[in-house]
Amino acid sequence: MKIILDILRRENAQSTPYHQQIPFETEDETCTVAGALTEINNDKEAADSQGHLVGKIIWQSSCLQKKCGACAMLIGGRPRLACDTQLREFAKKGRVTLEPLKKFPVVADLMVDREIMYANLDTIGIWLKESALLDEDSSDQAYDASRCLQCGCCLEVCPNFYPGGFFTGPASVAPVSRLISMLPESQKKELFHAYEKHIFEGCGKSLACENICPAKIEVNRMLIHSNAAAVWKRGSFRRKKA
Amino acid sequence: MKTINIIGAGLAGLMAAVTAASAGYQCRLFSRQRSERAQSVLAEGGINAVLNTMGEDDEIENHFADTMRGGVDLADPNAVDAMVHAAPGIVTWLHQIGVPFNMQDGHMIQRNFGGQKKKRTAFAKSSTGKMLMAGLIDETRKWEADGTVQRFAHHDFIRILTEETEVGLICRGVRIRDEYSGRLTDYEGPVILASGGLAGVFPGMTTGTTQNSGEVTSTLFSQGVRLGNLEMIQYHPTTFGINGKRCLVTEAARGEGGRLFVMRNGSPWYFMEEKYPVLKNLMPRDVVSREIYFVTRQEDCQDQVYLDLTGLPAETWKKKLPDLREEIRHYLDIDAAKKPVPVEPGIHYFMGGIDVDELHRTSIRGLYAGGECCSQYHGANRLGGNSLLGAIYGGKKAAETVMGEYDSYVAEVSGYAALQPLPADFDDPLTREADPVLILQLREILLAGMGIVREEESMQKALDQVLALKEEAEKDLQGQETGGNLRDRNRIHLAEAMLRSALARRESRGAHYRSDYPEKDEEYRKTAVAEWKDGRACITYRPLPERRSAGR
Ligand SMILES: Cc1cc2nc3c(=O)[nH]c(=O)nc-3n(C[C@H](O)[C@H](O)[C@H](O)COP(=O)(O)OP(=O)(O)OC[C@H]3O[C@@H](n4cnc5c(N)ncnc54)[C@H](O)[C@@H]3O)c2cc1C
Ligand code: SF4
Ligand code: SF4
Numbered sequence: 196m197k198i199i200l201d202i203l204r205r206e207n208a209q210s211t212p213y214h215q216q217i218p219f220e221t222e223d224e225t226c227t228v229a230g231a232l233t234e235i236n237n238d239k240e241a242a243d244s245q246g247h248l249v250g251k252i253i254w255q256s257s258c259l260q261k262k263c264g265a266c267a268m269l270i271g272g273r274p275r276l277a278c279d280t281q282l283r284e285f286a287k288k289g290r291v292t293l294e295p296l297k298k299f300p301v302v303a304d305l306m307v308d309r310e311i312m313y314a315n316l317d318t319i320g321i322w323l324k325e326s327a328l329l330d331e332d333s334s335d336q337a338y339d340a341s342r343c344l345q346c347g348c349c350l351e352v353c354p355n356f357y358p359g360g361f362f363t364g365p366a367s368v369a370p371v372s373r374l375i376s377m378l379p380e381s382q383k384k385e386l387f388h389a390y391e392k393h394i395f396e397g398c399g400k401s402l403a404c405e406n407i408c409p410a411k412i413e414v415n416r417m418l419i420h421s422n423a424a425a426v427w428k429r430g431s432f433r434r435k436k437a
Numbered sequence: 438m439k440t441i442n443i444i445g446a447g448l449a450g451l452m453a454a455v456t457a458a459s460a461g462y463q464c465r466l467f468s469r470q471r472s473e474r475a476q477s478v479l480a481e482g483g484i485n486a487v488l489n490t491m492g493e494d495d496e497i498e499n500h501f502a503d504t505m506r507g508g509v510d511l512a513d514p515n516a517v518d519a520m521v522h523a524a525p526g527i528v529t530w531l532h533q534i535g536v537p538f539n540m541q542d543g544h545m546i547q548r549n550f551g552g553q554k555k556k557r558t559a560f561a562k563s564s565t566g567k568m569l570m571a572g573l574i575d576e577t578r579k580w581e582a583d584g585t586v587q588r589f590a591h592h593d594f595i596r597i598l599t600e601e602t603e604v605g606l607i608c609r610g611v612r613i614r615d616e617y618s619g620r621l622t623d624y625e626g627p628v629i630l631a632s633g634g635l636a637g638v639f640p641g642m643t644t645g646t647t648q649n650s651g652e653v654t655s656t657l658f659s660q661g662v663r664l665g666n667l668e669m670i671q672y673h674p675t676t677f678g679i680n681g682k683r684c685l686v687t688e689a690a691r692g693e694g695g696r697l698f699v700m701r702n703g704s705p706w707y708f709m710e711e712k713y714p715v716l717k718n719l720m721p722r723d724v725v726s727r728e729i730y731f732v733t734r735q736e737d738c739q740d741q742v743y744l745d746l747t748g749l750p751a752e753t754w755k756k757k758l759p760d761l762r763e764e765i766r767h768y769l770d771i772d773a774a775k776k777p778v779p780v781e782p783g784i785h786y787f788m789g790g791i792d793v794d795e796l797h798r799t800s801i802r803g804l805y806a807g808g809e810c811c812s813q814y815h816g817a818n819r820l821g822g823n824s825l826l827g828a829i830y831g832g833k834k835a836a837e838t839v840m841g842e843y844d845s846y847v848a849e850v851s852g853y854a855a856l857q858p859l860p861a862d863f864d865d866p867l868t869r870e871a872d873p874v875l876i877l878q879l880r881e882i883l884l885a886g887m888g889i890v891r892e893e894e895s896m897q898k899a900l901d902q903v904l905a906l907k908e909e910a911e912k913d914l915q916g917q918e919t920g921g922n923l924r925d926r927n928r929i930h931l932a933e934a935m936l937r938s939a940l941a942r943r944e945s946r947g948a949h950y951r952s953d954y955p956e957k958d959e960e961y962r963k964t965a966v967a968e969w970k971d972g973r974a975c976i977t978y979r980p981l982p983e984r985r986s987a988g989r
């Protein structure tokens with residue numbers, strides 16, 4: 196299989212980005228975008244279509260089996276995991292574009308700074324203050340929610356999320372839902388309040404996030420579940436007080 | 438303020454941070470990438486602890502005996518004793534911090550795992566590592582929020598900073614590079630290494646991650662840190678190749694009833710069941726991998742072994758192994774509930790690594806190690822479910838030791854001037870990345886020398902090739918501190934140490950099987966210690982201590 200990788204390159208955050216077309220050939224029908232990037236980086240002589248040396252392409256990887264979220268990038272314009280995207284999908288077209296995720300600051304080439312995602316989890320206060328309350332049912336819920344990779348693909352497509360806004364976006368839905376599934380009584384008021392402010396009030400329910408999620412996190416189900424626990428219950432609690 | 442530096446944010450690093458932070462110590466937690474991307478998230482099958490929830494009269498002493506036997510008596514019995522005693526408390530605590538272990542009728546379920554006769558492995562379906570990490574990440578975040586733990590994600594280890602004293606080297610701190618800005622900073626204080634295993638020595642050929650590049654261990658070795666039992670590399674019996682790596686089929690698949698077979702004269706031969714009637718498919722991994730190696734070379738057998746999971750009840754797939762079924766379907770297009778899965782042994786775990794004592798101290802004062810980067814608990818072969826335990830317990834133990842020695846450490850280093858801030862444009866030759874071509878060359882050499890079955894000639898040939906590369910690298914470096922590439926050189930040093938360690942052990946024990954010395958030899962029931970001295974990797978043997986107290 197022969198294919199052209201059209202990569203949006205950039206030496207660092209300050210420099211001007213440019214597209215580079217790199218011809219790539221492989222016998223391996225299962226070769227992924229991650230596999231291609233690894234091979235090109237292993238080849239010191241790799242050249243682009245104009246004959247210029249490619250040099251090292253900066254990107255992030257770790258597990259290479261869609262379990263860690265490191266390699267998220269825009270592939271053919273869509274946020275995806277490089278290790279879970281096979282080149283043969285694009286073989287007919289003969290080319291595929293690779294760009295860094297756009298909602299985050301670029302560090303270099305395909306590597307972006309996703310620290311805002313963790314800052315958001317700090318803002319909401321995702322941790323237990325007392326022992327978890329887990330039984331057979333809540334364990335299942337906690338399990339599903341703990342599967343989130345913090346890859347950021349969902350943030351890329353969410354129409355309501357932008358870094359620095361009060362809405363922390365779909366990547367915080369699973370972590371909150373995980374906490375809610377095991378939350379001790381004493382922490383409820385505080386967390387439910389944070390949930391309402393940082394998630395409930397910002398989400399427009401378009402579910403673009405769920406469709407794109409490489410881990411198939413059921414964002415909608417988690418939102419419904421969390422709303423029921425945090426917002427509606429809290430509402431009645433408020434009314435009672437008033 | 439008492440401050441501890443931690444390198445690595447997998448299970449061992451997070452546990453060290455949580456332990457130290459909750460005792461009031463300030464922690465700097467450095468890692469190449471965020472914890473969500475650490476190798477620990479990949480663990481599938483489970484974590485061992487005697488909880489005795491399955492009505493099998495399990496006892497802590499059984500856990501001790503299985504771990505020692507599985508490791509063919511090459512682990513420090515006192516360290517193992519302490520770990521297995523701490524295990525039930527650790528698993529209970531993990532449940533309290535929100536790890537969704539599989540439960541039934543209000544208690545944790547435990548499953549069978551290799552090398553253990555009792556059901557002793559607690560698990561969260563087939564993604565135990567991810568679930569443990571989610572719990573520990575939240576727990577650490579609590580300390581990050583109040584500033585006790587400072588997170589330095591995207592920060593790369595460059596080197597430790599040492600001082601020569603009359604009684605050997607002392608660690609003054611660590612040099613770190615911010616991968617985003619490129620800036621180098623020296624951080625003062627004791628250092629805990631939790632940088633994971635050596636997957637990066639065999640890129641593409643292991644079940645591990647690309648992040649664990651092997652760079653930390655190779656740098657430390659060249660800096661004078663001693664390593665232990667480097668020849669002990671675990672080949673997991675059931676893996677399959679996917680683009681760029683080996684994908685694991687968890688041992689839990691056999692724990693839940695999976696059977697290995699090979700086609701012999703046209704019909705399936707369940708060789709493990711015939712050869713090992715007691716533990717059958719759940720023999721320790723070194724034994725299973727070796728059997729696969731031998732049966733696939735037998736004339737009357739095909740060269741492919743299969744894992745038959747078709748007998749597993751639907752309920753087991755749904756409640757205990759959902760992610761595994763989905764993974765096999767995704768990569769191999771096989772529904773494992775209906776068709777056997779072709780499997781092969783693949784490199785999975787490193788029993789050897791940074792040499793530590795029972796308290797997780799390295800050979801350099803002020804430097805500690807925990808988790809897969811160090812050699813502890815697993816001897817010549819690790820039992821499944823013991824490394825998640827070893828990483829968590831090891832991180833905890835290392836932190837406790839640092840805290841216990843903190844004041845005496847401070848007194849010892851008080852005579853030295855404080856580390857000076859580095860100028861913004863400061864450069865260190867160790868920031869130059871290793872040559873990918875050399876990395877692949879070393880990989881091929883080591884694979885040829887250190888396979889499942891080894892012998893003198895091929896190991897010696899591999900060593901000669903490494904020594905030739907070493908000579909070239911030395912020439913490149915000669916006379917010019919910044920010329921050549923130090924990371925290349927360090928990787929070559931580590932490869933030399935691995936091969937010399939394997940050559941020196943003239944016996945077969947656990948993962949180290951030699952066709953020229955197929956028997957175990959009591960003379961070698963010792964830790965093989967590698968040290969860089971006078972321009973070469975020197976191997977010496979250290980006797981193992983006696984167990985102080987049996988079954989407290
Ligand atoms: C697929 C798979 C399945 C497994 N299943 C099981 C199981 O079921 N049961 C079991 O007991 N064990 C299992 N294991 C083994 C177990 O998961 C590991 O041994 C354990 O998680 C190691 O934890 P750790 O904290 O020592 O290292 P890791 O989780 O590997 O963490 C290493 C950390 O060091 C950092 N690091 C590395 N290099 C640098 C550097 N140069 N600079 C800065 N930081 C650096 C990384 O970023 C990372 O944060 C499995 C392993 C694999 C690969
Ligand atoms: S919800 Fe899905 S897309 Fe969003 S961060 Fe988690 S795994 Fe990634
Ligand atoms: S449902 Fe729509 S608005 Fe809400 S988090 Fe998902 S993408 Fe964003």
Ligand code: FES
Binds near residue numbers: 255261276277278
């Ligand atoms: S490298 Fe882990 S998800 Fe792609």
